[in-house]
Amino acid sequence: MNEKLFELPTLKLAKTLLGMELVHQTDEGLASGIIVETEAYMGPEDMAAHSFGGKRTPRTEIMYAEPGHVYVYFIYGMHTCFNIVSGPPHKPEAILIRALEPKEGIPLMMHRRSMKIPVLENGAWKPGQLKKLTNGPGKLCKAMGISLNDYGLKLNAEHLYLKEYKTLSEEDIVSGPRINVDYAGEAVHYPYRFWIKDNIYVSK
């Protein structure tokens, strides 16, 4: 894993993360998934970002750290979202991981999500069984066992890290407006959401 990865400009990093594997190892076992959808939050100038206007609170503090730190926050009273801090310390930017394609530890992830674990017939999971497992920011945190306890960790920590999986070409990547940021005025329309074209594990 290239240590310079996190020094990429945020929009570039948001695209580069697509196709990489996120791995979390816990006492329960190992779980991983391929990143298939990201959203960039561009700091003080971006009305949609938690750090808009240079806002600096205990929650957003980690956004002012070196890129590559983990920013986890709790939302809607029941979900957590996983972000990777980006940009130099004076530019509090972050990338929200919105969806994964499940890879390792699928039964564990299904268990964490309280899903019924289907019996394998031919040794492979049917796409339909995997589709709803990690296709949303809250879902992937639950499945991966990521919680507020992981706030402030550095990727690549021993138990939480990224791995190269596959490199995508520019035409495999699509962009569009971000989800659920209607409060963000002008920034509502910014095409800061990136996903792998035609990938069925992208959120709705």
Add this chain to the structure above:
DNA sequence: CGTCTGATTAGG
């Protein structure tokens, strides 16, 4: 302290 809100999700 009290009140408000949300980078979501499951269910109908």
Add this chain to the structure above:
DNA sequence: CTAATCAGACGA
């Protein structure tokens, strides 16, 4: 479409 459900932000 809406209810669920609470940490964090902010005002008094």
